[in-house]
Amino acid sequence: MNGAHPVDEWLGRAADRHGTPCFVYFTAPIEARLNHLGRAFGGRFKLSYAVKANPNPALLAWLGTKVPLIDISSIGEMRLALSAGWAASRISFTGPAKREAELAEAIAMGIGELVIESPREAAAANAIARSTGRRQDVVIRITPDRVPRGFGDHMAGRPSPFGIDVEQTDAALPPILAMQNLNVRGFHIYSGTQCLHADAVVENYRNFIALFERLAERHGLTPDRLIFGSGLGIPYHEGDVPIDLDAVAAGIVPGLDALRASPRFARARFALELGRYLVGEAGYFVTRVVSVKQSRGSRIVLCDGGMNNHLPASGMFGMVIRRAYRMHKVGGGGDVEKVDLVGPLCTSIDRLGSGVDLPRLEPGDLVAVHNSGAYGLSASPVHFISHPMPTELMVDGEVLRAVSRDWTSCHQPALERTESHAAA
Numbered sequence: 001m002n003g004a005h006p007v008d009e010w011l012g013r014a015a016d017r018h019g020t021p022c023f024v025y026f027t028a029p030i031e032a033r034l035n036h037l038g039r040a041f042g043g044r045f046k047l048s049y050a051v052k053a054n055p056n057p058a059l060l061a062w063l064g065t066k067v068p069l070i071d072i073s074s075i076g077e078m079r080l081a082l083s084a085g086w087a088a089s090r091i092s093f094t095g096p097a098k099r100e101a102e103l104a105e106a107i108a109m110g111i112g113e114l115v116i117e118s119p120r121e122a123a124a125a126n127a128i129a130r131s132t133g134r135r136q137d138v139v140i141r142i143t144p145d146r147v148p149r150g151f152g153d154h155m156a157g158r159p160s161p162f163g164i165d166v167e168q169t170d171a172a173l174p175p176i177l178a179m180q181n182l183n184v185r186g187f188h189i190y191s192g193t194q195c196l197h198a199d200a201v202v203e204n205y206r207n208f209i210a211l212f213e214r215l216a217e218r219h220g221l222t223p224d225r226l227i228f229g230s231g232l233g234i235p236y237h238e239g240d241v242p243i244d245l246d247a248v249a250a251g252i253v254p255g256l257d258a259l260r261a262s263p264r265f266a267r268a269r270f271a272l273e274l275g276r277y278l279v280g281e282a283g284y285f286v287t288r289v290v291s292v293k294q295s296r297g298s299r300i301v302l303c304d305g306g307m308n309n310h311l312p313a314s315g316m317f318g319m320v321i322r323r324a325y326r327m328h329k330v331g332g333g334g335d336v337e338k339v340d341l342v343g344p345l346c347t348s349i350d351r352l353g354s355g356v357d358l359p360r361l362e363p364g365d366l367v368a369v370h371n372s373g374a375y376g377l378s379a380s381p382v383h384f385i386s387h388p389m390p391t392e393l394m395v396d397g398e399v400l401r402a403v404s405r406d407w408t409s410c411h412q413p414a415l416e417r418t419e420s421h422a423a424a
Contacts, residue, residue, distance in 0.1 A: 002359050003332040010400060011286050011330050011368050014393050018402055020288040020366065021305025021390040025054075025373050027062060027397075029282040034066055037272075040249035044256050045272035048092065048227065051077040053275025053374040054283070058394055058403030060084035069112075071273050075102040078111070079413070080405075088112065092227070094141065094188070096161040104128050105413055113137045113225065115188050117163050122176040129181035136181060139225050140173065141188040142166055142211060148203040151231060152194030162190070166211060173219050184221065187212055190229025190273060198244045201231055202251030209255050216264055224267050230274035234281050236371050237323045276374035283373025285310045286330070287352075289365045290344070299339045301361050306343010306350040309390045311380040313352055313369050314343075324353030330366035334359035341367065345385050 005011075007026065014024045037047060048069035051060065055077055061084040063070070070086055072078045073095045081091055093106050094115040103125050106114065116122045116138045129136040141163030144156040155162050164172050177184055189208045195201050205228060212226055235242045259265050287305035294300070307314035315322030327341075336357050343350040352369065361367065382389060394403045 002334070002336055005328050005330070005332070005368065007284065007368075008330050008332075010395050011284060012366065013400060015286050015288065015330075015366055017400075018391045018393060020286055021303075021309050022286050023283055023309075023372060023376055023390060023392045024286060024395060025056070025059060025279070025283045025393070025403075026395045027282070028395075030063075030279055030373075031066065033278055033282075036245060040245050041253065041256075041272070042249075044253065044260075045228070045270050047278075048271045048273040049278060050273055050275030051081060052378075054279050054376070055080050055378055055405070056392055056394075056403055057084045057405050058392075058401075059279070060086065062394070062396065067278075069271055071115075075105050075413075078106060078109070082109070092139070092188075094190075096163075098124075100124050100128065107132065107134060107136050111136075113139055113185060115139055115141050115227070116176065116182075117141045119164075119172050119176060122179060122182060126179040126181045134181065135183050137183045137185050139186045139188045139227060140164065140176065140184060141190070142169065142215065144189060144191050144207055144211060146207070147192040148200040148207075150195050150197035150200035151192030151204075152233060154192050155229075156191035163188070169215060170218070173215070177219060177221075186221070186223030186225035186227070186268065187215060188227040188229075188273075190227075190231075192231050193229070194233040194276070195231045196233045196235065196240060196243045198247035198251065201243070201248050204231055205248075205252045206255055209259050212265075213259070213262070222264050222267070225269050225271065226265075227271045227273055230272050230277060232274060232277035234276055234371055234374075236325050238326060278374075280371050280374035283371070283376065285313065285369040285372040285376060287343075287367055287369070289361050289363050289367065291363055292361065299337065301339050301341045301367075303341060303343055303352065303367060305390060306345055306352060307380065308343065308345055308350070308382055308384045308387055309380055310352075310369065310372060310376050312375045313372065314350065316349065322351075322354075324356050325372075326370040327353065327356065327358070328368055328370070329359045329361060330368050332359055334361075336360075344387060 046068045048071050049067045050071045052073045064085050071092045088110040089112045092113045096117045143160050143163040143165045147154050147156040287303040290304050291302040313325045338355045340354050341352040392404045
């Protein structure tokens with residue numbers, strides 16, 4: 001990309017006012033995506049935001065008025081969500097290794113539903129609910145025996161820590177259904193992620209529907225909550241083609257309507273759990289060029305931000321083949337050349353891109369890495385070599401503001417915060 005990018009004025013302002021490296025999140029693309037999802041599926045799905053994609057508190061607070069449900073994967077994320085204004089009743093809790101202390105705090109705070117991933121977890125939750133005189137709503141996560149080709153990360157059809165393997169459901173479900181202090185409301189399936197192929201996503205959702213029908217019939221359940229793991233991907237790399245959301249909707253809406261027409265599923269709420277598809281393309285990682293070096297035939301651009309701030313962009317986040325994220329020189333200008341971009345760390349794996357085509361870069365120039373609104377800062381080894389934490393900023397309308405997180409809110413139990421506030 002040789003010319004200026006439409007967001008460059010904001011990115012330049014963010015870097016000048018708040019320094020680099022920094023993350024900049026734009027709310028307008030998120031709102032546009034929410035509107036597209038609503039139109040495509042015609043309101044058949046309630047959306048659930050996966051906090052692990054980006055747990056920034058200001059972003060969580062903004063989403064609280066836009067998305068009906070939220071999914072957390074640790075008690076720390078629950079504390080962040082509560083601090084951002086989310087009611088516990090709107091929260092679900094996934095994760096394959098929930099500790100009993102986490103279960104106890106979530107149940108005490110009135111979490112909407114626990115996503116049960118194993119018989120052990122069900123027994124622990126049942127005992128905690130019984131000891132507090134509660135009956136906890138839960139959904140049971142099922143791991144299918146297959147996932148269509150085309151997903152970047154598979155969570156089914158192979159040994160998996162997630163959920164209860166579908167082959168084990170006949171033995172595992174009856175004891176869970178018999179637990180007196182658990183109210184089994186339905187099922188959860190998330191079998192693959194980062195898919196750009198509409199036909200594969202449609203096939204995956206059809207597999208979900210078939211499993212929901214089979215398990216409900218076999219175990220005499222009338223579910224009122226069914227959670228579909230979206231699996232919708234975003235185009236990280238040059239040459240990637242965005243997924244056709246309208247084609248996904250056209251392929252699966254008839255199946256959703258047929259499921260809804262069944263008396264057993266007439267009252268069921270269909271939730272679509274998604275994270276990166278909602279916020280990933282709305283964020284940029286901005287880093288400044290510190291130095292440029294010519295080394296053995298390569299032009300190496302050394303930046304003030306690297307894998308310590310943005311591990312996924314370095315290719316160290318589940319990628320089999322390391323490919324550079326889309327990126328551009330802020331402001332454009334200059335002849336395009338191939339460069340290697342590296343960060344400030346004392347390790348050869350701190351590399352944002354190899355052989356990337358960019359306009360000529362010099363010290364002081366800014367580079368913006370696209371698709372950085374999900375799995376950026378919080379998925380990175382931020383304490384490695386003790387560089388300062390990058391600033392997070394949000395552009396909402398015509399307002400740019402710093403929204404860096406206060407990590408203490410996820411480390412202090414919500415019950416303690418409630419009590420301390422009451423004492424004050």
